[in-house]
Each structure stands twice: as C-alpha cells, then as structure tokens.
Amino acid sequence: MKTIFKLIKDDISMFRNKETLGFKDYLMIFNPRMYPIVLVRVASFFYGIHLGIIAKIISTFNFVLFGCDIARGAKIQGGLYLPHPSGVVIGEYAVIGKNCIIHQGVTLGDRGEEHETSNPTLGDFVEIGTGAKILGKIHLDDYSRVGANSVVLKDTPKYSVVVGAPASVIKYREVI
Numbered sequence: 001m002k003t004i005f006k007l008i009k010d011d012i013s014m015f016r017n018k019e020t021l022g023f024k025d026y027l028m029i030f031n032p033r034m035y036p037i038v039l040v041r042v043a044s045f046f047y048g049i050h051l052g053i054i055a056k057i058i059s060t061f062n063f064v065l066f067g068c069d070i071a072r073g074a075k076i077q078g079g080l081y082l083p084h085p086s087g088v089v090i091g092e093y094a095v096i097g098k099n100c101i102i103h104q105g106v107t108l109g110d111r112g113e114e115h116e117t118s119n120p121t122l123g124d125f126v127e128i129g130t131g132a133k134i135l136g137k138i139h140l141d142d143y144s145r146v147g148a149n150s151v152v153l154k155d156t157p158k159y160s161v162v163v164g165a166p167a168s169v170i171k172y173r174e175v176i
Contacts, residue, residue: 002078004045010078011037014099036068036085040076047072077124084130093117097124097142105131111153123158143173 002010012028013021028034039062047055055072063069067086070076074090079099082088087105090096094108102108106128110118118137122128126140129148134140136153144156147163156162159173 004041007041007076007078008038010098011041011080014079014081014101033082033085036062036066036070036082037080039066040068040070040072040074040080043070043072044074044076074119091119094119095121097122097126099125101127103128103130103132103148107133107135109133109135111136120152145173 008029009021011034012025013019015028015031015034016025018025029038039058043055043058043062046058059070059072068082068088070088070090071092071094073092074094074096076096077098080096081101083101084104088102089107089109091109100122108120108122120134120136121139123140123142123144125143126145128134128146129150131149132146132152133150134146134152138152138155140146140152140156141158141160143159145161146152146167147161149165150163150167151165152162152167154166156169159175160169161171161173162169
C-alpha cells in the first residue's frame, strides 16, 4: 500500500502535469484546489488505521468547506485531479485508478436497488466530465472518457468515449 506522502506526490504530479517535481512544485499543496484532495488522503489514512471517527470528522470538514463528499473508505490511487471539486460525490466502495480526472458535480455511487457495495470501478487515466453520473457495479476501463451530464450504467471498454443518458460509446480515442 502506498504511503500518504507518495499518494499526495502523485496527486501534485498530476495537478502540475509533470513527472518529476521540484521544490516549487511541492508548494502546490498550498493551492486551494489541492486542499480537498489532501483532506481525502488524510481521512483515508485515518480510516486505514482504524481511527474512523477522526476520518469522519475530516471527511465532514471536506464536505462543509469544499462541497466535496468523498467517502473515507473509497480506494483512490495516486494522481487524483479534481479541477473544480464542488459537488463531487464518491461512494464508500468506489475504486479509482491512477491519474484520473473528475470534474465538478460527478457522482460515483450505487443505483439504489443494489447492495451498497455496488459502486463503480474506474481504471487508470479515466476522465469524467462535469455532471456525469456513474452508477452501479460497473467498470470504466483504462483511458475511458465520459461526456458531461452522461449517465453511465454499463461497463465501458478501453479508450472509449461515452455520452448520453444512458451513455453509449460514440467513438474510441487514439491509443497513446
């Protein structure tokens, strides 16, 4: 398991769009857009060492200050980037791969009719557009992109671009 410092380093790296970081890059931790991500990392750390009440307080603090409701138990790899974190909701059992971009107003949660552990799984380098809803026990494969205000209810293949309500594949991205 990666340490909290390694995860925050990966988050800053994604935020700065650089692979190697200098001293000035680490000062980005004081950028207001990084605060919600750092709070998520700290809450997850306390949750991981079985100090759930402290994790809940930090998670609530994140919600009140930034409008960002990210469950402390969500498994989020390094490189998370929230350009505008307000309105982002990520469920307790969601799994997010490395270097994902999640825009404002995105929901990653269950559909209500299923068991609470039925949150989505995002692969690596997934980008989710503003207002999109990713619901149910589905998998968005690596390099997928979800259009703004889309409602995704089915798995998406690698390199796909999905839009609509319910979302469907409209094209495939170039292989990088």
